[in-house]
Every structure is written in C-alpha cells, then in structure tokens.
Amino acid sequence: MMNFHTRDLNLARLCNEAFDQPLSEAERAVMMAAAAQKVEELFDILRIDHQNDHNTRDTPQRVAKMYVEELLEGRFNAPPRITEFDNAQAYDQLIVTGPIALRSMCAHHLMPIYGQATIGILPAADGKIIGLSKYDRIVEYFAARLQIQEELVKQIGQYIMDMTAPRGLAVRISAVHMCKTQRGVRASHRSRMVNTHYWGEMADNAEFKREFLQECIALDRSGPA
Numbered sequence: 001m002m003n004f005h006t007r008d009l010n011l012a013r014l015c016n017e018a019f020d021q022p023l024s025e026a027e028r029a030v031m032m033a034a035a036a037q038k039v040e041e042l043f044d045i046l047r048i049d050h051q052n053d054h055n056t057r058d059t060p061q062r063v064a065k066m067y068v069e070e071l072l073e074g075r076f077n078a079p080p081r082i083t084e085f086d087n088a089q090a091y092d093q094l095i096v097t098g099p100i101a102l103r104s105m106c107a108h109h110l111m112p113i114y115g116q117a118t119i120g121i122l123p124a125a126d127g128k129i130i131g132l133s134k135y136d137r138i139v140e141y142f143a144a145r146l147q148i149q150e151e152l153v154k155q156i157g158q159y160i161m162d163m164t165a166p167r168g169l170a171v172r173i174s175a176v177h178m179c180k181t182q183r184g185v186r187a188s189h190r191s192r193m194v195n196t197h198y199w200g201e202m203a204d205n206a207e208f209k210r211e212f213l214q215e216c217i218a219l220d221r222s223g224p225a
Helices: 027-043 059-071 132-143 149-164 206-221
Strands: 085-086 095-106 112-123 129-131 168-177 194-200
Touching: 027 059, 059 149, 085 112, 095 132, 095 168, 112 149, 129 132, 132 149, 149 168, 149 194, 149 206, 168 206
Parallel strands: none
Antiparallel strands: 085 129, 095 112, 112 168, 168 194
C-alpha cells in the first residue's frame, strides 16, 4: 500500500499545481485515509474529542474526503475537455461570458475565497469557438486547489490561450477572501479583491479593454437571474 507519510517528496507539487497524472481511485482512498489520520492528530493536539463527541466523531474522515474530492480536486483530476465548434461565420468580435461562480481556498490560511470570474474572448476568424460551459469548467478546475488570486487569474487565462489560441483574452476575478473577513482585521464581507489580466490583442488595444470592462460592470449590475 502507498504510504503518504513516507512517500517520496520529489512527487510533491506546488499548492496550485496539478499532478502530472490524475490520481487513481486506489490512490485517492490511500490519500484520504492518511489525511483523516492527520486530522485526528490535529484534533488530539487541540484537545477535541473525536472519538466520543457525536458532533466530531466522523469529522476527520469528512474533512479528508472534502479536501481530496472537492476543495483540492483540481490538483488530482485531469483538466476539462474542450468542446470546439467551427467559427462558420468568421466571428471576430468580443465575446464576454460571466459572472462565473468561483470558489477556492486561500493558500496562506486555508480559508475560503468566493466570488465570480468574467472572461472576454476575441476569437480568431479562421479559428474555433468553444462551448460557453467550458469556461465555467476551466474556472472551477483551477480554483479547486490552494490559491492566491494573483496567480489564479493567470492560470485560467493561460490555459485558455494555450488550448484555444484566440486573438486576445481577458480574465477578471472579483472575490471575497475569508482570511480577511473571518480573522485578522475582520473586514466587511463587501470587501473584495478585483484583478484582471490580458493577453494578445486584449492587452494591446485600449478600446477592447474598455469594452470588456463595460460589459463586466453591466453583468455585475444585472445580478442573478
């Protein structure tokens, strides 16, 4: 059986990097069992009774499963498949999609990050167009790992650039960081971090940037359907 206590540290990855190969079901089971044991040890240190307390009896196992199968699943799974469609009408104007729900975890304090992403694409007239839902999948994939927002916005965009080669791209994230609202200064939940990164013609053309940001404002104001 694989031992995650003594496993070769050369297999370790940065917190927001994916594994070279997706984890098998057997590897997931071993990882969750080892993680649950460590949560039990943490509870022992914090003097939390996880054996007799009905509230916390199964918590170590639940936490381990949550980290492996939900919060950090973007590290252990293959990236989303891209569904491409022919750009039959040679459409080459700005496409904006969002807000896309974003949920991640702060790499510094293991606290939730939540908000939304908006993506602007300048398709190539002779290229392909991908299904809109794939942008949501891409955001979800890179958010499901320990992150800082400055790197997350670039990971999302660079993957789209590498996989679809548009003329230009913009990715904007607006998110609340609970490491700021639930601890430390305990800021208002209205306190957000907003950052945007541009590629290709979106980086070079001020008019495209202005149009993208106007669409972001309009989408923010529209609220949920």
